[in-house]
Amino acid sequence: MERQDELISVLSWNILNEDSAVPKYFPWTDRECLKFAFRAPKQIVEMTAQSPDFICLQEIDQFRTYFSVQLSKHGYEGYFKQRTGSKTDGCAIFYNRDKYFLTTSVDIEYNDLANGRKAFTTENIAQIGIFGSPTSDDLIVVANTHLWWNPKTPEIREAQLIHLLGQISQLDVPPLTPVIVCGDFNSTFEQVQQMMDRSQSQLNLRSSYDFPKAFTKERYTTHTPHSHDEIDFIWHNNLLHPIQVMSIPPVSELKKQLNGTGLPSKTLPSDHLHLFIRFRKSNEKSVE
Numbered sequence: 001m002e003r004q005d006e007l008i009s010v011l012s013w014n015i016l017n018e019d020s021a022v023p024k025y026f027p028w029t030d031r032e033c034l035k036f037a038f039r040a041p042k043q044i045v046e047m048t049a050q051s052p053d054f055i056c057l058q059e060i061d062q063f064r065t066y067f068s069v070q071l072s073k074h075g076y077e078g079y080f081k082q083r084t085g086s087k088t089d090g091c092a093i094f095y096n097r098d099k100y101f102l103t104t105s106v107d108i109e110y111n112d113l114a115n116g117r118k119a120f121t122t123e124n125i126a127q128i129g130i131f132g133s134p135t136s137d138d139l140i141v142v143a144n145t146h147l148w149w150n151p152k153t154p155e156i157r158e159a160q161l162i163h164l165l166g167q168i169s170q171l172d173v174p175p176l177t178p179v180i181v182c183g184d185f186n187s188t189f190e191q192v193q194q195m196m197d198r199s200q201s202q203l204n205l206r207s208s209y210d211f212p213k214a215f216t217k218e219r220y221t222t223h224t225p226h227s228h229d230e231i232d233f234i235w236h237n238n239l240l241h242p243i244q245v246m247s248i249p250p251v252s253e254l255k256k257q258l259n260g261t262g263l264p265s266k267t268l269p270s271d272h273l274h275l276f277i278r279f280r281k282s283n284e285k286s287v288e
Contacts, residue, residue, distance in 0.1 A: 006281050007243075008140065010208075011052040012182035012234050013274035015043050016264060017059040017089035026271065028225055028261040039269035040066055046269070047094075048074045050246070050276050054131075055094040056144040056182035063092055081107045085123040091144045091183075093129050103139070104130040108167060110148070110160045120156055122148045126164050126183070130173060138281075139173050145183035157187055158195045165201040178281060179203060179237040184272065186231050189219060205235040208242050208277040218251045221273050224262035234277050246276035 021034045032038055040062070047055050048071070055076065060067060063080040071078060071094050078094035079102065095102065106128040114120040126145035132138075145164055147157045168179060185192050189207060196205060209219075220228035228251055236242070263271045 007278060008054075008178065008180075008240065008281060009050065009052040009276070009278040010054045010056065010142070010180055010182065010234055011047060011050065011274055011276045012056040012058075012144070012232060013043075013047070014058040014146070014184040014232060014270060014272040015039075015060055016270040016272070017087075018061045019087075019089070020059070021264070026262070026264065029264055030266065033264060033266050033269070036061070039264065040070075042267075042269040044070045044074075046274060047071070051096075052276060053096045053099055054142050054180070056142065057092045057094070058144070058146040058184045059089045060092045061089045063090070067092065067094075077102070079105060079127070079129070081125050081127040083123045083125050084109050084111050087123055091125060091127050091146055093127060093142055093144050095129075095131060095142075099135075100131040100133055100140070102129055103132045104171075106167060106171075108145075108164060110163065113159050113163055119153060120159065122156060122160075124148050124160060126160075126167075128164075128168060128171070130171060139177050141168060141171060141173060141177055141179045143168055143179075143181045143183075145181070145185075147183065147185050147187070149186045151186075154187070154191065157185070158198070161185070161192070161195050162199045162201075165196070165199050165203060169201060169203060176239060178239040178279075179205070180240070181205060181235040182233070182275075184232050189230055189233070192233060203237055205237055208234040208236050208279075209245060209248075209275065220248065220251060221275065222263065222271060223251070223254055223258070223273075225260065226262075232272055232275060234275050236277075236279065239282055240279040241282060242277055243280050244278040246274070248273060
């Protein structure tokens with residue numbers, strides 16, 4: 001049996017902000033199913049079903065008035081980074097307060113990369129948390145981000161990702177510290193991998209879903225009546241070994257469930273599927 005202090009579990013999810021949850025963007029979804037009051041309670045159920053140690057959310061609204069209150073009932077504390085500009089949503093990292101505590105946080109505003117370039121003023125952000133444990137001296141780094149969406153400007157996403165990886169690399173943590181990077185990358189697996197390779201980062205991250213049990217067939221985390229794409233990821237360094245994932249069903253199965261439409265729906269309360277992974281910690285770097 002695995003010792004519980006050797007296991008780390010993480011859920012990552014873009015939960016769809018209120019401003020975007022409108023019929024204009026989701027004409028196939030019943031209007032009632034787009035309302036915050038309908039979706040949010042269902043999201044809490046999904047977030048807590050597997051009792052993850054960390055919950056990383058993107059496009060989260062009502063952090064203090066709703067999600068902090070509700071997740072506190074399940075034993076979580078959290079911290080929030082609002083998007084810059086006029087946007088009210090942002091990213092949040094929640095953590096099991098009985099197992100972890102936040103020692104240091106770093107907020108990243110990708111607008112800092114603009115240097116006078118208007119196109120790079122995207123209002124996207126990231127957050128990095130260094131967490132300690134009351135039962136050991138070990139630390140763990142958890143980062144959470146939402147990268148720029150426009151497919152016509154991949155260079156902006158790449159600059160944002162390189163900046164995030166650089167900030168993680170500069171953290172004052174011991175060399176054998178587990179690192180997890182979650183988020184909506186608005187890029188395919190191949191694109192993110194290529195960006196990481198070009199970044200020359202020494203973090204040596206790999207996708208937690210990059211093995212056979214994660215996807216039964218197609219790779220995707222979003223689905224509309226016209227397309228499906230994998231753009232959400234949980235990345236980890238080689239101090240962590242995946243031992244359990246929430247597998248993604250075949251597209252044909254999801255289409256049947258949705259009656260040929262798309263996300264969100266009455267049973268799936270976001271336009272993204274959530275990811276869940278359980279890791280075993282290692283004290284030595286592997287050669288995965």
